Amino acid sequence: MENGNIDEMLELIWTEEESGRRRVNDILNADKSFDRDSLEGLSGKGYVKLEGEDIILTPAGRAKASNIIRNHRLAERLLKDVLEVKTVELETQACEFEHILSSEVADAICTLLGHPKECPHGRKISQGACCKKAVKEVSSVIVPLADLRSSQSGKVAYIATTHHARLDRLTSLGIFPGVTIRVHQKVPTLVVQLDHMQIALDKDIAEDIFVRRG
Ligand SMILES: [Zn+2]
Ligand SMILES: [Zn+2]
Ligand SMILES: [Zn+2]
CATH class of the missing domain: 2.30.30.90 (Ferrous iron transport protein A (FeoA))
Structure with a gap:
């Protein structure tokens, strides 16, 4: 299983869970490119547990997914607020960003943006080390x-x-x-x-x- 694929699956499982859906079928219906085998593979890597018809993120899976989601949503804010990219283009552009941001770069972007709490769609951005320290070294734009x-x-x-x-x-x-x-x-x-x-x-x-x- 490729790393990019793992990231995409974890991202989907996280967002489905945010909407209150945590059944295996919810995930498979939401993205037809994943099948039961790919979820089994994810389970084999220790990122999820399959419990009956439910899929549950393990602590390791949750930590990894939380990071991907944070990067995705910070990228959306950056693209929209600073680079003024149109909303329709946000999703795909942000998805490309999320895999390449190191946590240092993500925190620098977060600081630049004034530690935003939500993405442009109103979904929660989890706090990074920068938000907790409220770093002032890079002044926010x-x-x-x-x-x-x-x-x-x-x-x-x-x-x-x-x-x-x-x-x-x-x-x-x-x-x-x-x-x-x-x-x-x-x-x-x-x-x-x-x-x-x-x-x-x-x-x-x-x-x-x-x-x-x-
Ligand atoms: Zn994404
Ligand atoms: Zn968003
Ligand atoms: Zn921050």
Whole structure:
């Protein structure tokens, strides 16, 4: 069994499990290029256990899968937020990246992006050593709006909320990806400048708006 194939299978098993599916048939239906033999092979390598009709990641399999998924989702954020690759192209591009990133490079990308918690599809990115230490040596390019100082500006990269009312409100204020925001004042309340308009924002909302430093 090739390493790339092992990675793809572990990735699929992980994402299926995230969606609450952990049966052998779920995996085989989700990707027709895998068969029962390939899952047996994965089991032989100690990455999964087949228990009746269920497939379960072993601790070794879970550690390996978690790493692949983290790389995949960080690559998605990098491609989308920094390189501005279109969403339709993300999946295949990110899948190529995930196998070649060392953990040092993944942590450098994570730091550059401000330790994002979710991929562009809203799926969880697990923490790396960098997030736990909150390394500041490489300064992040993408930061929460709340981290900008007075008179600094940034271009909105993404908004990290799945809260529809909040997204709608921000959109109606003219705050969406691509827009440049300048911090007018931080105390007593945060006031930002958008074109010729000044808007006061709650601190927790400003934590959800990620900008690329201008
Ligand atoms: Zn992938
Ligand atoms: Zn994603
Ligand atoms: Zn990190």
